[in-house]
Amino acid sequence: MPDRPLSICVVGPGAIGGTIAARLAAASGTGDIGRVSVVARGAHLAAIRDKGLRLVTPTEDVTVEVEAVSDPDNLPPQDIVITALKGHQIPPMAAALGRLLAPEGRMLPVVNGLPWWYPLPDGQGGFRGAEAVDPGGALWREVGPERAIGSIAYMGASVPEPGVISVEIEGYLDLGRLPGEDRSDVVRVAEMLRGAGWTVRETEPFQNSLFSKLFSNCAMNSVAAISQAAQKRIATDPVLSRMAAGIMEEVRALGLVEGAEIRMTSEKRLYHAANGPDHAPSTLQDLRAGKPLEIEPIFGATVALGAARGVPMPNLELATAMLRAIEEARGFA
Template sequence: MAPLSLRTICIYGAGALGGTIAAKLALGLRERATVSVVARGEHLGGIRAGGLQVWEAQADSPLVAQVTATDNAAELPPQDLIITGLKGHQLDAAAPGIAKLLHDRTRVVMVLNGIPWWYFHRDEQSGHAERQMEELDPNGNLWRLIGPERVIGCVAYQGAEVINPGEIRLSNNGHFVLGEPSGEVTGDIETIAALLKQASINVSISPRIRDEIWSKLMGNAAFNPISALTRALMSDIMNNPALSAMVGQVMNEVRVVAEALGARLAISVDERLERSRRIGPVRTSMLQDLLAGKPLEITPLVGMVVSLGKLTGVPTPTSATILTLVTQLDRENLRAAG
């Protein structure tokens, strides 16, 4: 098979993470590739008016990148590479738009927190290969229109927040982990990783991307919903003995479910808790969405811990309680937002 061509690249969902990737690709690749973004609302207007502005950690001035920006994927030609910056609960509605951008060789890098819809595709660890999860892909649109065979998984360790329309602030230097669902180190993934590195994006390849997914979920399944329920920063949560104990309980439930599905986590709960104490006064993405009146990313981060616990026979009582509470919080918050 011929090497993957990467002349056209679309970032579908150019929020905090997607916008950061788009800006770095546009500035780093310049004439070597055409970079476009799909965004919406005031953020789209800001990108069109002043470009994507990205404040890196401790920077005195922002990176500024001009990109083609639209809220209608049909306005763009088929793309060689699509990188999604959408959250898991936003993907179903976006599937038809993403599908419009596909050609025969298009690869789709999905930057997602939590359990992704393609999780069991070519999974040799769990005993559930090719299982589809209705909670994550309720109409089967993602599996049918995009196809798990196109997907490259991506776990992002990048603190980022949209602070004004078109303007993004990063809290750290960031690191992205890529992995094929099959675990293979293919020519495609090597080509994509090399391209990202050319744009000064810190990236590595994992042959066990599910391990990376669960390792990050240990933190997200705990801190995101607890921060939304309490409106507390991560540092405040860790300084509260009762809340930090609850964080540890959720992390342990995540670890046991992950291991029941064949994942191997490189870090213990105690080590993860100790690292969390050093993160500082960070506002989680779920808390950001709550305060903005947006729908919360509940199912990939919390709901799937409970669902996959049931699938594997692992009790998840703390996660189940938090799921009930944060689901009601989401309903009330959206009602108040109008």
């Protein structure tokens, strides 16, 4: 990356992306933070252009001006591109993202599931991304895994109206790379985000963070969407909790093969679900809102990785098949 303030574009300034964009825009011109822009659409785009991007948190209410476009080709190449989209929305943008990212730039794909840059054996002695999250290898080819920085968001936010981001649960970002890869860019980007007010972790090995997230998401999101029950019901129902725990242990076994340590037990995760806020996981939220479900990035890709590594995942495989059938019945398949 260049030795100057970095140009930054957030593609998908929704709940998570909008929070990132607003905080970066508020700090634009300080430290390593250069010009900040967003790629948005529809009413959200119109509101940001007309009134700015408003961020409401438990401790602040700020509105920032930020350049907003609908077409990434209307922006010059960017040093940092942060994608905060549903996993299935990213592959169709592969060529445009490749053009948007400067040759020495870095992409931060903030996703809920297995990221497109995570390497699977390609059967020919090399590696590729999971077909479920990178059909035809478009992102692997147009962007390249070497330019991606692992990015996971732990927070609770929503978009109550166009142009407005509401943060209900302050959280943190976790950035990293796989063992053996150069981390100098991770360190620089993490410091840049801290300068914008973020709490940033740099988990090593990054598999620990990635598979700990999958441990929860694969179980709670799938069972919630199938049963249409929020997490308290899942955690307190003996059959639903048994299915969720079974998926968690399958992900733990896969993580172990991938060199990840998941410290949370399934019992403790279900205890937190039973005794915390009655949260509806994102897949259930999408189902209730009539939106497509994020099946392949969270569930399908994890099942594919399990198959590639020889790790049986019968519970998650069954849940994934049921969710695909639900999507077909809803007309989204």
